[in-house]
Amino acid sequence: MKKSALQRVRSEYQPKLPKALQGPVKVRIGEATESVADQEEIKKLFPHTYGLPIVQFESSEEPEHVEEPFNVGIILSGGQAPGGHNVVSGIFDGLKRLNKENRLYGFLMGPSGFINHQYMELTAGYIKEYRNTGGFDIIGSGRTKLETPEQFERGLKILKELNIKALVIIGGDDSNTNAAVLAEYYQNIGAGVQVIGVPKTIDGDLKNKWIETSFGFDTACKVYSEVIGNIQRDCNSAKKYYHFIKLMGRSASHIALECALETQPNVCLISEEVLAKRMTLDNIVSYLCYVITERAKLGWNFGTVLVPEGLIEFIPSMKALISELNDVLAEHSSEMEGLDEMDKLRKIHSYLTPVNADLYKSLPKHIALQLSLDRDSHGNVQVSLIETESLLSEMVAKRLDEMKESGEYSGKFNAQHHFFGYEGRCADPTNFDADYTYALGFNAAMLINAGLTGYMSSVRNLTEKSEDWIAGGIPITMLMNMEKRHGHMKPVIQKALVNLNGKPYLKFASMRETLALNTLYQYPGPIQYFGPAEICDRPSMTLLLEHDKDIN
């Protein structure tokens, strides 16, 4: 593999560890825990791994006790996030510090490699090629869900064959939920295998008091903010376009909010707010038209609008429409066969209840088609494929035309559309993410050596210097509650959506009107690795605000 100049130099970067992990550690056992809700049910489902204590590592004068050399397996699960390779190298370095004979195995292409016994040993030379780089290509990732006893048993076979004592699952909320279930399962059958989770997701929705941020969020947001900033410069130079920019992030609007704090666009929609205020699509279009007409009065026919990926599903009326569409399409699909698109749309329209039919009719045709025709393997509408950015801009254009006729608006409106996601998930990690992920991995090795299972690697105090970060572990069960999934109540890690009482949102809300009616774009520029700490080491605005730090 030929490397770029940056990669060659960057591969020499030595991620910084918290002080407690820099030498031998001892374990401080904290208080017993409870799950965030539904304590009785969760306790019943996790008899062996519920209520365990929080643990924290401290520097020790004595070397750690290591009985015998041991082997560890890892799985990269779900979507990529910057820093995954440093989790792997952190685990590797941690294992080797404990005992040079320890070995690390990687299961290939996600949980399926575990189930199907596809793996490789990760050696020092191989890992060296991936240190401080983005991507999950070191062993690949996959979306197979690890949740059935059959899968657990098949996996156990290869664990035993490779004499693996602990499995580390690097994933988001679902993957960590499954890690907890697997830990409980292995504990219950006395398999002698520990399971440790590592909190990964660019979406930023796996966080709480003990997991201050999931890894990758920082880097991905900085890549998006770089290109949003560039687009804003262009917007403010040419002064002729509204740029509608959709951002990945699944349900939660953390990415959009972070990018808004970084770049100060004219508008950033927050799905959680849309839901809380029960806003309709019409309300959103009206708000956008208000901003556009007010800016036009100031002579500005340009601007930027950030749109979170999950917006559609947070608009109660759209959610109701999608739900009815799923039913109508399931019930009447045979009648649609052979019809051309326009006739399909008419047919579907005729089956909808009046409120939904009106909304359906108000949508641009290509969006109505997307909602009606592109379905996933369960027959459901694929909300993530809907081009929300052009849905909004087309509805705005139509409304502005009407306002022009009635004399309420006299500006020009031209739109450009962007969707950023794949551009940031595999970027080389920022110094923050490079250090954080290395610490999470190194820390996971220490959790394994401490004999723990069903724990998530937790590194906290992240707005301070990395040497002052606090390393330890929390029982995954403490993050859980019961939620309905596919019609059944399941124990799952509670997803952290944007908190409308939290400081990041409140900060943005306090600036919103000013940003809309002025042009106060910020241009963060590309991620830097070699400059002053204020540029290279600053964590996300979200994290700083959540820790009462100044972001100016």
Place this chain on the structure above:
Amino acid sequence: MKKSALQRVRSEYQPKLPKALQGPVKVRIGEATESVADQEEIKKLFPHTYGLPIVQFESSEEPEHVEEPFNVGIILSGGQAPGGHNVVSGIFDGLKRLNKENRLYGFLMGPSGFINHQYMELTAGYIKEYRNTGGFDIIGSGRTKLETPEQFERGLKILKELNIKALVIIGGDDSNTNAAVLAEYYQNIGAGVQVIGVPKTIDGDLKNKWIETSFGFDTACKVYSEVIGNIQRDCNSAKKYYHFIKLMGRSASHIALECALETQPNVCLISEEVLAKRMTLDNIVSYLCYVITERAKLGWNFGTVLVPEGLIEFIPSMKALISELNDVLAEHSSEMEGLDEMDKLRKIHSYLTPVNADLYKSLPKHIALQLSLDRDSHGNVQVSLIETESLLSEMVAKRLDEMKESGEYSGKFNAQHHFFGYEGRCADPTNFDADYTYALGFNAAMLINAGLTGYMSSVRNLTEKSEDWIAGGIPITMLMNMEKRHGHMKPVIQKALVNLNGKPYLKFASMRETLALNTLYQYPGPIQYFGPAEICDRPSMTLLLEHDKDIN
């Protein structure tokens, strides 16, 4: 304006000047010039500014002769390119070195500010805010064409009012052509105003022996290469998508080629090659399907494809179709009114000649609609709006389905689409572009002081250290030839398309098969400003190869 941390630190960067410009200069007059073609016609059209000599600046022991303080005006013309602000600050610093009393005026929003007398004085404090930043927002840019005597006369009024001795036009080939016409016009009427051009365009198509590269190309390509690299990491981690990535660049494929050299994708289409080989859309689809099926045999159902923005117009058969569509739509537009989309398509189809009708029918419906419905103010098809990336992927998907049925292909094909343009045009300039643009601007001030008009600022030897760069000027007329525009022969600067005998293309062509049938992605990472020179100061691969330099 609140600034990002990077902007605050970066504003302190002092761009490096060629040695010759670091102190007083003297002018070395070179040989007289000829235009690249059509010498007689060009000479007749430019009696006062044809055949002028090339000039070069050298260090002088004596301070320059400066008769009296003088004023200069500038225009930013056309699309944004990184480094424009440093051209402005270079001119400003050059003027001030010559005489502290010299003044600089900026015309607002491009040539229209010149024609309509909208301007501002650019003072030290104001310029300071923009040093080393991207964008053209310092005075704005615009696309008004400066080409009629009426415009020239209206502009002359404000030049006289502000006592401006020279006008600097920062633009691409068209804007510099117009600068030459304006220079000749003012010289002819004895207006006493010099006109100097500065070569700007991210597209990279304004270059020759004396203009080694236009400014902004380096930065824009590095931004695109960063995100392409990130996407390739994602592609190689998830191993489930083909990413079709369209890149700005108008007609020329320089940007796509440069990004291919930087990132090593599986496929990069080169419009100039498509034209030279008279390839059809079908040929291109066949090539893509060849690569995809061969990769599938290796177990790889993923890859990356770079598509230059101008591709469509370089496919002879598509060009013929578009040309006939323009005629059909002009002739029969009244018959289309009131028809729904499908009926419009059928009607248009019925009027096409058989060859074009077949091609039209083979296109995905939404592309056929784009070709038929979205027209510009002259009634022409808007080729730049056509989603070539999805046109190709949809035709590939269809062909692969057929190949699957006939047993020639058994892989999986899923596509993602991207279009990058606005993401890079206003990025903060790389060190290379920051230095180059500052030198171009500073140099322009020296050309003005040397009393020259109809010259373009030329800074050469760009693959060497900036102190060894050669500064001077060339008469714009030497770059010209006669070309047909809107039915008339016009003197224009010859556009530099990708040279199929040039080293950048040959280098890519030599690697092409290897890149297609392996996975050798490179990940350049984000632009760096503070690290080792090998990372921060390297010019584009295109420039290095054109100067016989090693790119590894």
